[in-house]
Amino acid sequence: MSFITSLTRMWLTRTTKPFTFKNEYDRILPFAECENLGLYVHIPFCKSICNFCPYCKVRYSAELCDRYIDSLIQEIHRVGSQHAERKKVTSLYFGGGTPALAANRIKEIVDALNDHFIITEGIGLELHPDNVNVEVLQALKNAGVTKISIGIQSFCDKYQKILGRKKIDTTAMMSALAAVPFETVSMDFIFALPGQTYDDLKSDIDKAFSLGANHIAIYPFIDFTFTESPVAAMPKKEKRELLDAITHYCLGKGYSRSSIWTFSSEPDANYSSMTRDNFLGFGCSATSLFKGQFKINTFDVESYCERIRSGNLATSLTIRFTKRQRMIYWLFWTAYSTRVNARDFEKFFGVPLKKMYGFELWIAKRLGFINEHDGTYEMTLKGAFYYHYYENFYTLSYIDKMWGIMRKEAFPEQIKL
CATH class of the missing domain: 3.80.30.20 (tm_1862 like domain)
Structure with missing residues (x-):
């Protein structure tokens, strides 16, 4: 599993460098x-x-x-x-x-x-x-x-x-x-x-x-x-x-x-905290996602309370994104909604989606994972399943490892994924 996700990460980010989370944060x-x-x-x-x-x-x-x-x-x-x-x-x-x-x-x-x-x-x-x-x-x-x-x-x-x-x-x-x-x-x-x-x-x-x-x-x-x-x-x-x-x-x-x-069953009924360009989290284990970084608070309740009482933030780890890393994060979680709009991508990153990932989109269409209409890429049933299937690899390779460590250490020095 880690081999598949590592290979995908290297291909999509165009670098062999892992995602590196460090024990630091911006005040x-x-x-x-x-x-x-x-x-x-x-x-x-x-x-x-x-x-x-x-x-x-x-x-x-x-x-x-x-x-x-x-x-x-x-x-x-x-x-x-x-x-x-x-x-x-x-x-x-x-x-x-x-x-x-x-x-x-x-x-x-x-x-x-x-x-x-x-x-x-x-x-x-x-x-x-x-x-x-x-x-x-x-x-x-x-x-x-x-x-x-x-x-x-x-x-x-x-x-x-x-x-x-x-x-x-x-x-x-x-x-x-x-x-x-x-x-x-x-x-x-x-x-x-x-x-x-x-x-x-x-x-x-x-x-x-x-x-x-x-x-x-x-x-x-x-x-x-x-x-x-x-x-x-x-x-x-x-x-x-x-x-x-x-x-x-x-x-x-x-x-x-x-x-x-x-x-x-109703057009206006919705419930999802995941499909956001950016988010700000409060409390233990809460994450925050900004344009250039992602941070996660300590998982330990007592350590969280102590950090806040001391006048500091309870951030345990932070990753500073490269532009490609941030693009992958954006695409992965936007795709959770089953569709990606090329105009939204260009507005957020200032560069056309096809310029950055045109080959990958062509492959996805050829494999029957997505359909394209007027700049919107929508998953097929096959694509939705394989998104789920890959997310399972991602979860077990990345989230499982990170959360497993953070459940034991309130403030680990560094995690590489």
Whole structure:
């Protein structure tokens, strides 16, 4: 796997140099100059730890959670006040962990962000199914949350047991969602679990929309080396057949596809913190992406709080991009939406997409991965699957390695990928 990703990296960046992350950061972050900037806040607390989840999380304690959020608000003001004027941003997303465990303090965090930013496209927040009740939903709505994403994973008893999850009270969930409406109600599912069939996934999708969802996300199971999950990954051929079948089903139902894994039943229903040209992250493990650099905060909650208390930022690692590296990053995550617009690329980088990657685009068209129309390159079903397939290599070669190290070291000296 590392051979494939290394070879691809060298070809696309036109250099043998690896991606090098160093223990350094700029004290003044260049977010004011960024267009299409999104915000992200990480809340790492969970009532119980799912063994398949790779994200930065710790077991919930009210005392630690409050101390963490005090530090988080300090970080927001410290970074936000670096520029005098309020910066216009696209959106704000809360991830975790289980952000809804801090429902009583979400408004404080949003208010702190509103001191420095103007959020134009709404606020999204992730919930565990146990959090979906009228009291929590109303607190979130009062805080300004407009979109919610519920981590269902599966409604099927078999897969809930495989994933170590308990049965969901769908009647109570439907009642709560009807009582407190949001612009977007997204439900997340995992596909490519062992033995999972088209009918299993179809049943999950139908149930989601019947309970009040207007958006779904179907994420592939990825077997990270540092998780304790005993679940085996589905073979490639079966995975492709399953993804193609469920994509055909959703499109046949009239749902619109907004990314590789997401479908919506209403045109304005959307939930994605990933497809942004630039973003600014707050909290432990949060990342920030600017025109010339990418940085990631420490994964360790205590180290995060200590860094903020000391008057510093909690940045653990930073990479300074070459122009080609930044182009690859932009293309990789923009393609997550299943389409890349050549005009957007040229606006961002000041150079035509075909001039930089014309040969690669020609190959992709010849292989049946993409179609081109009026400067927009759109993935075919085949292209979408192979994007997923390559992302799996990328995740295991790069993210798995980096997160595995950062879970053990709060501030590693350097990581080369």
